Amino acid sequence: QVQLVESGGGVVQPGRSLRLSCAASGFSITTYGMHWVRQAPGKGLEWLTVISSDGNTKFYADSVKGRFTISRDISQNTLYLEMNSLRAEDTAVYYCAKDDHNHGYDYWGQGTLVTVSS
Amino acid sequence: DIQMTQSPSSLSASVGDRVTITCRASQGINNYLAWYQQRPGKVPKLLIYAASTLQSGVPSRFSGTGSGTDFTLTISSLQPEDVATYYCQKYDNSDPFTFGPGTKVDIK
Numbered sequence: 001q002v003q004l005v006e007s008g009g010g011v012v013q014p015g016r017s018l019r020l021s022c023a024a025s026g027f028s029i030t031t032y033g034m035h036w037v038r039q040a041p042g043k044g045l046e047w048l049t050v051i052s053s054d055g056n057t058k059f060y061a062d063s064v065k066g067r068f069t070i071s072r073d074i075s076q077n078t079l080y081l082e083m084n085s086l087r088a089e090d091t092a093v094y095y096c097a098k099d100d101h102n103h104g105y106d107y108w109g110q111g112t113l114v115t116v117s118s
Numbered sequence: 119d120i121q122m123t124q125s126p127s128s129l130s131a132s133v134g135d136r137v138t139i140t141c142r143a144s145q146g147i148n149n150y151l152a153w154y155q156q157r158p159g160k161v162p163k164l165l166i167y168a169a170s171t172l173q174s175g176v177p178s179r180f181s182g183t184g185s186g187t188d189f190t191l192t193i194s195s196l197q198p199e200d201v202a203t204y205y206c207q208k209y210d211n212s213d214p215f216t217f218g219p220g221t222k223v224d225i226k
Contacts, residue, residue: 035215045154045162045205047215061214062119095161102209104152104167111161
């Protein structure tokens with residue numbers, strides 16, 4: 001069955017970097033677009049970035065453009081989010097999500113909490 | 119960028135009531151709209167895509183309508199398990215995949 005498992009969250013100081021992973025199983029990430037979405041404590045959902053099924057197209061929200069990078073390892077069937085120059089406002093639960101061919105996100109990971117604090 | 123708004127921001131209704139949530143896009147997005155339910159402390163769940171197509175396994179009391187800029191999510195008969203925050207999201211590939219701010223639904 002389809003499963004998405006995020007890891008890599010934790011407490012990090014402002015200005016530092018962190019890499020999140022999303023291990024996919026039950027499907028190939030080369031077949032579907034994959035997204036990262038975050039949710040700050042007590043706030044709504046914020047879309048961050050997408051990588052297309054062929055890996056050639058990536059889009060980013062303005063709030064993370066130039067600081068965050070989405071990538072993938074096909075051999076590991078794993079999605080990544082490299083986060084640099086972290087700020088307090090990046091504190092959130094980060095979710096990866098599978099895009100069902102432009103039919104919405106049919107599967108989500110359980111989320112990983114990133115806390116940016118000195 | 120296209121902005122997404124939702125109304126109301128919260129509502130309280132009785133079990134069995136009909137509940138309607140509105141989502142509006144600042145520009146036309148055809149029918150590239152999804153609705154998600156997020157119960158307290160849980161991961162979001164896809165309810166509807168393409169504005170009106172019910173995701174497999176979602177109860178039929180949920181329905182969606184709209185196209186262009188104005189969309190609605192309706193719960194025909196509110197149930198206790200429907201207490202959640204509901205988000206719309208545009209997924210027009212020409213622009214960010216923006217979520218609406220959410221509508222919190224609880225039981226009166």
